[in-house]
Amino acid sequence: MEFKKPRGTRDFLFEDMEERKYVENTIRTVVENYGFKEIKTPIFEDLELFTAKSGDGVKEEIYHFQDKGGRDLALRPELTASVSRLYDNNLQKSAKPLKMYYFGSCFRYERPQAGRYRQFWQFGIEVIGGTPIYNEAEIVAMANEALSKLNIKNYEFAIGHLGIIKGVLNHLHISSEIQTQIIASIDKEDYELLDNLLDDCNVSEEYKSIITSIINVNGTLEDLINIKSLVKDIEDSLNAVENLEEILKTIEAFGFTDYTVKLSIARGLDYYTGLVFEIYVPDLGAEKQITGGGTYNLTSLFDSEEVESTGFAFGFDRIMEAFHRQNIQIPASSTPxxxxxxxxxxxxxxxxxxxxxxxxxxxxxxxxxxxxxxxxxxxxxxxxxxxxxxxxxxxxxxxxxxxxxxxxxxxxxxxxxxxxxxxxxx
Incomplete structure (x- = not known):
């Protein structure tokens, strides 16, 4: 009988592993230079950990099963929820900030296609507690430095802030349930749906125009500053603009200036509360996004105290695909x-x-x-x-x-x- 690898998985041979190890170790070196330490979580967790975070609908997208004791378990589809669970179980009383990173495989049951696999790898970074603006700026600068050290070319770094658009929606007294739908429509760039949702909420043309102006910002720090006048009477939004302005100035103090302010970044997940960012490699086509992250609060899933976290995860396999598309060669080893x-x-x-x-x-x-x-x-x-x-x-x-x-x-x-x-x- 001939056995073949399961659909959506891959075998990695000697040269593949040499390249992957080089990329992994390069990122490790960068993040450890910033004071981050490695953690590991189980490959499987209680199913409820993921349904509490993403809803019951996530069951259709993940591998879940009952063990011999009748417990509902799931192979982890990502690592953020596991890290939050680890914090809740072990680190609540630890001195802040907690700077941690992780590298491991995740599993999703979806149709395999270019750049999407059923088993894939994430290299993630989390900082819990501490000084938010500094944490956010440091994480952005660190992500940029890692890609620079890998010689990835022509990547685009887009930075936004969910507090700006959420401030407007709160000002209009739109329910959290509808806000989630609005944020999702922005994330998917489905502006027809966005318009319909705003109409259903009886949003005036004036505020529609403000929302449109916000999500159309796709430029520089100056473009961000220019929308202050639009939201001057919306306190939460104005505070968010000023917060992002301060974050960007701190990022520039780290020596990183080649970013785009893109306020249509929504990330599509409820738990993001402030800064959000994404990194794209256009050479990858439709699967060009290699990183996404921001500031969020997942501790509300547990009984732990509320604490703000900032983090992101590199889509490790997409970085490797960029490596190949751009024909990047790993340095020759000097080890005899x-x-x-x-x-x-x-x-x-x-x-x-x-x-x-x-x-x-x-x-x-x-x-x-x-x-x-x-x-x-x-x-x-x-x-x-x-x-x-x-x-x-x-x-x-x-x-x-x-x-x-x-x-x-x-x-x-x-x-x-x-x-x-x-x-x-x-």
């Missing part, structure tokens, strides 16, 4: 790789001893214990990017020497065994 070849089978034990000496010095070392011909071993070394080959024959054993071949230059020399570590590292 060695292949030890015993010329005859009676020299295998000596080859093992030499290999172990190299490994103790953290030198990546392979060894031919199959007894392949020298030509095949050299071909193997070339195919696996091995820098140096060590050959052990009768003469080397008798003289306590080793023959070392540099696979790049082709040069070959015989050295005392005592100098092997120095020779390989230099």
């Amino acid at each position: 790789k060695v292949l030890v070849i015993p010329v005859k089978k009676e020299f295998k034990l000596e080859a093992i001893r030499i290999a172990q000496e190299l490994r103790k010095e953290n030198i990546i070392t392979d060894i031919d214990l199959k007894g392949k011909k020298l030509k095949k071993n050299l071909s193997y070394a070339n195919n696996h990017n091995i820098n140096k080959v060590i050959m052990i024959g009768q003469q080397e054993v008798e003289n306590n020497t080793l023959t070392v071949k540099d696979m790049e230059s082709g040069e070959q020399s015989t050295i005392p065994q005592t100098e092997v570590i120095e020779t390989i590292l230099n």
